[in-house]
Amino acid sequence: MIPVAEALDRVLALIDPMPVETVPLARACGRVLARPVAARRSQPPFAASAMDGYAVRHADAAPGARLRVVGEAAAGRRFAGEVGAGEAVRIFTGAPMPDGADCVLIQEDAEREGEFVIPTEAPAPGAHVRPAGGDFEAGRQLAA
Numbered sequence: 001m002i003p004v005a006e007a008l009d010r011v012l013a014l015i016d017p018m019p020v021e022t023v024p025l026a027r028a029c030g031r032v033l034a035r036p037v038a039a040r041r042s043q044p045p046f047a048a049s050a051m052d053g054y055a056v057r058h059a060d061a062a063p064g065a066r067l068r069v070v071g072e073a074a075a076g077r078r079f080a081g082e083v084g085a086g087e088a089v090r091i092f093t094g095a096p097m098p099d100g101a102d103c104v105l106i107q108e109d110a111e112r113e114g115e116f117v118i119p120t121e122a123p124a125p126g127a128h129v130r131p132a133g134g135d136f137e138a139g140r141q142l143a144a
């Protein structure tokens with residue numbers, strides 16, 4: 001009888017590894033990774049709104065304040081300007097947070113009056129914002 005370590009060495013010496021194949025993700029089920037997979041970019045790649053509402057500065061968003069709506073940010077489209085004091089940007093889920101804004105006043109906690117929005121509830125600092133890289137950051141190992 002031979003030691004277990006020697007038996008393993010003999011068996012492993014007889015194995016020819018399969019060549020590495022690159023396959024589409026849809027055909028990868030049931031296969032084994034040849035090497036770890038790392039994220040090529042952060043997800044989300046930018047701070048993004050998690051809710052529909054208004055991108056505002058927390059310091060300005062007290063209940064009853066009148067914030068002038070200066071633009072709009074749709075999903076995947078950044079507002080070109082900056083949110084200043086007393087301003088808000090209409091924002092939709094998935095849209096990049098505009099410069100100057102640090103939270104989202106959800107539409108359920110706001111009343112719109114023409115070009116102004118009035119908070120009925122104050123959002124917490126950072127409320128309803130998905131931080132850049134919040135799911136994973138570039139370079140992070142996702143699978144092994």
